[in-house]
Amino acid sequence: xxxxxxxxxxxxxxxxxxxxxxxxxxxxxxxxxxxxxxxxxxxxxxxxxxxxxxxxxxxxxxxxxxxxxxxxxxxxxxxxxxxxxxxxxxxxxxxxxxxxxxxxxxxxxxxxxxxxxxxxxxxxxxxxxxxxxxxxxxxxxxxxxxxxxxxxxxxxxxxxxxxxxxxxxxxxxxxxxxxxxxxxxxxxxxxxxxxxxxxxxxxxxxxxxxxxxxxxxxxxxxxxxxxxxxxxxxxxxxxxxxxxxxxxxxxxxxxxxxxxxxxxxxxxxxxxxxxxxxxxxxxxxxxxxxxxxxxxxxxxxxxxxxxxxxxxxxxxxxxxxxxxxxxxxxxxxxxxxxxxxxxxxxxxxxxxxxxxxxxxxxxxxxxxxxxxxxxxxxxxxxxxxxxxxxxxxxxxxxxxxxxxxxxxxxxxxxxxxxxxxxxxxxxxxxxxxxxxxxxxxxxxxxxxxxxxxxxxxxxxxxxxxxxxxxxxxxxxxxxxxxxxxxxxxxxxxxxxxxxxxxxxxxxxxxxxxxxxxx
Numbered sequence: 001x002x003x004x005x006x007x008x009x010x011x012x013x014x015x016x017x018x019x020x021x022x023x024x025x026x027x028x029x030x031x032x033x034x035x036x037x038x039x040x041x042x043x044x045x046x047x048x049x050x051x052x053x054x055x056x057x058x059x060x061x062x063x064x065x066x067x068x069x070x071x072x073x074x075x076x077x078x079x080x081x082x083x084x085x086x087x088x089x090x091x092x093x094x095x096x097x098x099x100x101x102x103x104x105x106x107x108x109x110x111x112x113x114x115x116x117x118x119x120x121x122x123x124x125x126x127x128x129x130x131x132x133x134x135x136x137x138x139x140x141x142x143x144x145x146x147x148x149x150x151x152x153x154x155x156x157x158x159x160x161x162x163x164x165x166x167x168x169x170x171x172x173x174x175x176x177x178x179x180x181x182x183x184x185x186x187x188x189x190x191x192x193x194x195x196x197x198x199x200x201x202x203x204x205x206x207x208x209x210x211x212x213x214x215x216x217x218x219x220x221x222x223x224x225x226x227x228x229x230x231x232x233x234x235x236x237x238x239x240x241x242x243x244x245x246x247x248x249x250x251x252x253x254x255x256x257x258x259x260x261x262x263x264x265x266x267x268x269x270x271x272x273x274x275x276x277x278x279x280x281x282x283x284x285x286x287x288x289x290x291x292x293x294x295x296x297x298x299x300x301x302x303x304x305x306x307x308x309x310x311x312x313x314x315x316x317x318x319x320x321x322x323x324x325x326x327x328x329x330x331x332x333x334x335x336x337x338x339x340x341x342x343x344x345x346x347x348x349x350x351x352x353x354x355x356x357x358x359x360x361x362x363x364x365x366x367x368x369x370x371x372x373x374x375x376x377x378x379x380x381x382x383x384x385x386x387x388x389x390x391x392x393x394x395x396x397x398x399x400x401x402x403x404x405x406x407x408x409x410x411x412x413x414x415x416x417x418x419x420x421x422x423x424x425x426x427x428x429x430x431x432x433x434x435x436x437x438x439x440x441x442x443x444x445x446x447x448x449x450x451x452x453x454x455x456x457x458x459x460x461x462x463x464x465x466x467x468x469x470x471x472x473x474x475x476x477x478x479x480x481x482x483x484x485x486x487x488x489x490x491x492x493x494x495x496x497x498x499x500x501x502x503x504x505x506x507x508x509x510x511x512x513x514x515x516x517x518x
Contacts, residue, residue, distance in 0.1 A: 013119030018129045021108040021121055025133025025169075028100040032068075033141070035096060037061045039238065046231040059148025062141050068094040069138070070160030070349055072153040073145075085153070087352025088363060091245035094349065098168045105130045105172030123177065127169045134165050185331045188319045192331075193338035196312035196377060200343060201245075203304030204252030212287040219286035226281065240283055246363070247284050249350040252343070253364035255301035256372040260351065261365060262288065263358040270298045278358045305373065309380035312339060316381070317388025325386065332385035336377035344370030 040061050044050050063073050067089060074083040108126045121129060138161050145152045174180075181187040212219060223240075227233045250260050259269035266275035272293040279285050289298060312335055320328040344366055351363020 014121060014125075017108075017119045017121045018125055021104075021126050021129035022133035024104040024108055025101070025130040025135075025165075026137050027133075028104040028130075029097070029134045029137035032097040032100050033061065033065055033137075036065050036068075036093075040064070043231060043235045043238075046234075048229055048231065056149060059145060059150060062145045062148065063150030063152070064093070065097075066138075066141060066145060066152050066157065066161075068097055069164050070094075070156065071142075072156045072352070073150045074153060075150060075355075077149050082356060084355040085353040085360070086150075086355075087156075088243075088246070088354060089349040089352070090239070090242035091249070091346070091350060092242045094164075095245075098164065101130065101134055101165050101168035102172040102175070104134075105169040106176045109173060109176035123173045126173050126176075127166065130169045130172075131162070131165045134169075135162060138165070184319070185323070185327060185334075188316055189331055189334045189338060192312050192315040192335035193342065195315050196308045196335065196339040196381070197342050199308040199311050200252045200305060200339070200373070201248045201346075203255060203301075203307065204250065205244075205248035207251035207255055207301045207304060208247040208284075208287050211289065212284070215286045219283040222281050222286060223283045226283075236283075243284055246350040247287070249343075249346050250364060251301070252304060253347055253369040253372075255304035256369060256376060257302070258365060258368035258372050260363050261361045264361050265358065270294050270301050272298075280354070280359075305376040306380055308339075309336075309377045310384050312336065312377055313381035313384025314388050317385040318392065320385065320389045321392040323389070325389075328385055328389050329382055332382040333378065336374060336381050339377050340370050340374035343373045 037058070040057060044057050067073055067086070070089055072085050072087040075086055076083050078084050105126055108130060109120055109123065111120070120126075138157075142152050142154075142157050223233070223236060226236050253260050254268065254270065257269065259267055261267055262273075263276070263278035266273065266277035268277070268289055273289050273291045277288065277291075279288055313332055316328065316332045316335055320331065323331075347364040347369035348366035351361075351366065353360045354362045
């Protein structure tokens with residue numbers, strides 16, 4: 001009866017939980033749209049010469065929001081009236097929707113404040129509901145953008161947003177479950193891959209910042225030439241900040257070897273810049289190397305992937321001291337593959353078309369950058385992991401201990417030289433004295449058939465100074481207890497026989513009459 005009563009409540013609770021998760025996904029999409037709309041509308045209002053009206057501003061917001069999800073846009077307001085594709089994703093702008101989806105999926109499985117036992121969906125249900133609610137808003141934004149100046153490419157709109165949203169929701173559910181791993185190797189793999197990826201991006205950011213600092217005058221000139229009023233410069237500055245992660249990915253691809261494309265006929269690598277580059281006037285592009293062969297400063301960028309691979313292998317090898325060689329190599333290969341796959345996705349998002357013709361290829365080529373990342377991490381990471389494992393399993397060398405110097409034996413005291421005792425009965429020399437109340441002796445005569453209480457003839461029960469340990473066995477038994485020879489509670493105790501009283505000796509009778517009486 002109880003089961004029948006609770007069943008509809010459970011089903012209704014799960015349905016409500018799925019509906020709430022779907023709403024969370026839609027709210028996350030709305031928050032991302034709203035935050036982007038605030039920035040764009042503020043730039044439009046502050047501009048002294050605004051271009052277009054509110055209708056165009058809202059379409060611009062929709063286009064930028066879709067671009068942050070990897071959707072290619074088509075610019076229709078070109079001089080040739082031919083739509084020009086725009087596919088370079090500002091990675092910092094893409095971090096906002098990814099974080100919102102991650103948080104929505106994580107909060108769906110959160111038990112709530114105070115640990116309330118509220119209905120929650122299953123992990124797979126949470127992923128599907130949050131992603132479904134988010135993608136419903138995405139589909140509406142795609143339809144809305146079709147009537148504006150930046151319509152979305154339907155092919156990329158049906159491919160990249162579902163992949164990005166589902167992956168972010170799965171990561172949020174995994175975080176809510178406590179980030180479980182099926183085994184120790186699986187726990188090391190993403191950490192090592194993340195360490196290698198972060199090192200690669202940090203080195204790429206350094207490789208992009210150093211030439212930008214050396215050419216600060218040129219970058220400042222390009223920045224001031226794009227806009228004359230402060231509102232336009234603020235918009236350009238926001239765009240530069242949004243593209244800073246892209247510059248880090250470009251620098252990492254440059255250090256890996258394949259480099260990045262500056263148009264269909266130009267390629268920048270550490271060996272030099274080949275071809276005729278088509279570089280738009282933008283401050284970050286001031287860091288592009290000049291034409292000609294590369295110098296030692298350009299070649300030093302190859303240290304970035306080497307350091308990343310060594311750190312990846314060191315992270316695996318440090319945790320593989322108790323593993324076999326095969327398990328260590330497979331884990332290092334898996335970490336290298338995960339790192340290369342993540343960098344491939346970032347390289348594909350950081351580059352893309354900026355227009356038609358020569359600008360149709362701009363930035364890293366994703367498959368070349370991914371293959372180079374896999375080659376570096378495998379060739380340098382796997383041997384490093386095996387070497388660190390072998391170094392951790394080495395046996396320490398025995399330390400040289402000097403031989404002890406023989407010393408003269410100390411004179412021993414004889415039994416005829418008793419030591420003075422204190423009131424507690426302990427000798428002043430540090431050894432306990434013989435206490436009559438603690439003389440417990442195990443009689444060996446019991447085994448030989450002698451009468452109990454009498455030692456065997458020719459033996460000395462006090463041989464070898466048995467009272468060095470007050471509670472030890474006098475004959476060397478370390479497990480000896482004095483209570484072993486006490487009778488148990490259930491054993492009858494023999495009463496001592498009373499000693500016979502001595503009979504009085506008869507005394508001779510004395511004559512009452514004195515001698516010589518009358």
